[in-house]
Amino acid sequence: MSTDIENPVPSTPSASDQVNWFRNSSPYINAHRGRTFVVLLGGEVLDTPRLPTLVHDLALLNALGVKLVLVHGARPQISQRLEAAGLESRFEHHTRITDSNALEAVMAAVGALRLKLEGLFSMGLANSPMHNAAIQLISGNFVIAKPVGVRNGFDYQHTGEVRRIEVDAIRQQMDAGNVVLLSPLGSSPTGELFNLNAEDVASTAAIALGADKMIVLGDGIRVEDSEQRLLRELSPQEAGRLLGEERFTDSAVERQLTAAYHAASNGVARAHLLDASEDGALLKELFTRDGCGTMVTRETYETLRGARIDDVGGILELLEPLEQNGVLVRRSRELLENEIQRFVIIERDGMVIACAALYPFAADHTGELACVAVHPHYRNSERGLQMLRYLERRAREQGLKTLFVLTTHTAHWFREQGFDPAGVEALPEQRQQLYNWQRNSKVFVKRL
Known part of the structure; x- marks a missing residue:
């Protein structure tokens, strides 16, 4: 039989607790204002019920003066479309080999996710956190791609890599107060489209923009030590050693930590890995002293x-x-x-x-x-x-x-x-x- 002790009802913070938290967050509000954050939403996060709440939290960052570049993944959605069409997904080293049929699924999945995010950022109901937000979510050909080509005998076809990020165009949009959306799909100077790794897009954009933070939000993402304790802080060297040990059974966590390692090794001050299934993870990480995820940083936090x-x-x-x-x-x-x-x-x-x-x-x-x-x-x-x-x-x-x-x-x-x-x-x-x-x-x- 269920009891209140077994299933406690979460207590509502008192007005005093909320005032206290707001006061304690003010140093972080001041520190983050005017800073550039690149935020990666893993594809698995985009199909969860928490997505609208995450959008609310991102809108709050925008309202507090943070310059946001949002990158979204699409891997599970692409796989679903290929499976529905009876097509097989082929991967080499965690990278999808994208043939012409797969490229059609990539474009459909990415287009649908873009529209979904645009709709969520357009919310403005009087009883919602988005009321009076009036956020413009801007997407475009900001990512220039090149083909992966043939490697180790495998022709990756329409799978690409980031060639460059259109930094000036993105900064122009951020300076206007807009949120820039980057998708895992890039165009080449020849007019071709290429399927990209979302983690690669995020880390490359963070480095090119000189971002103050790169934040990765994944579903269930957790970086642990050998005793299964959450690792709160890693240097790039420590992150590199973890990746070299090949201990990760979840390829998504490995890709996300690799992106954080790449960003922190190339000038991004702090890269954060957060479990999006934890309510308010983004705000806890940015506006409390201890946060709730794993941070890869060259700086000494303590x-x-x-x-x-x-x-x-x-x-x-x-x-x-x-x-x-x-x-x-x-x-x-x-x-x-x-x-x-x-x-x-x-x-x-x-x-x-x-x-x-x-x-x-x-x-x-x-x-x-x-x-x-x-x-x-x-x-x-x-x-x-x-x-x-x-x-x-x-x-x-x-x-x-x-x-x-x-x-x-x-x-x-x-x-x-x-x-x-x-x-x-x-x-x-x-x-x-x-x-x-x-x-x-x-x-x-x-x-x-």
């Missing part, structure tokens, strides 16, 4: 580094709740600014999510570890340990032999990291004089 003066605000925001709860002693902005060189931080996409400080007592060959704080959303993830290891190396470089820490709440964590209990008398004399007997902090010491 950095452990020495703090700078412009990090003071972020450190104060991180420390304030702990100071209010009595976990840490309050530090003023002025004091932090004067001592900023003592701090290290972990920065994640522009936000300070962890900090710690080292105060050396050179005459006693020891140092105080202080202000160890990690944002609540990122605890239990070894970030505190990362900062400890970093500061231990810094302490050794300064000739320190021991580290000590005073704590009221986190004694067990420091014990686990090799700190031993000690009395106040173990502190340097200068630090003993500043000891707050009212707080009655426990003292722990670690030999380096």
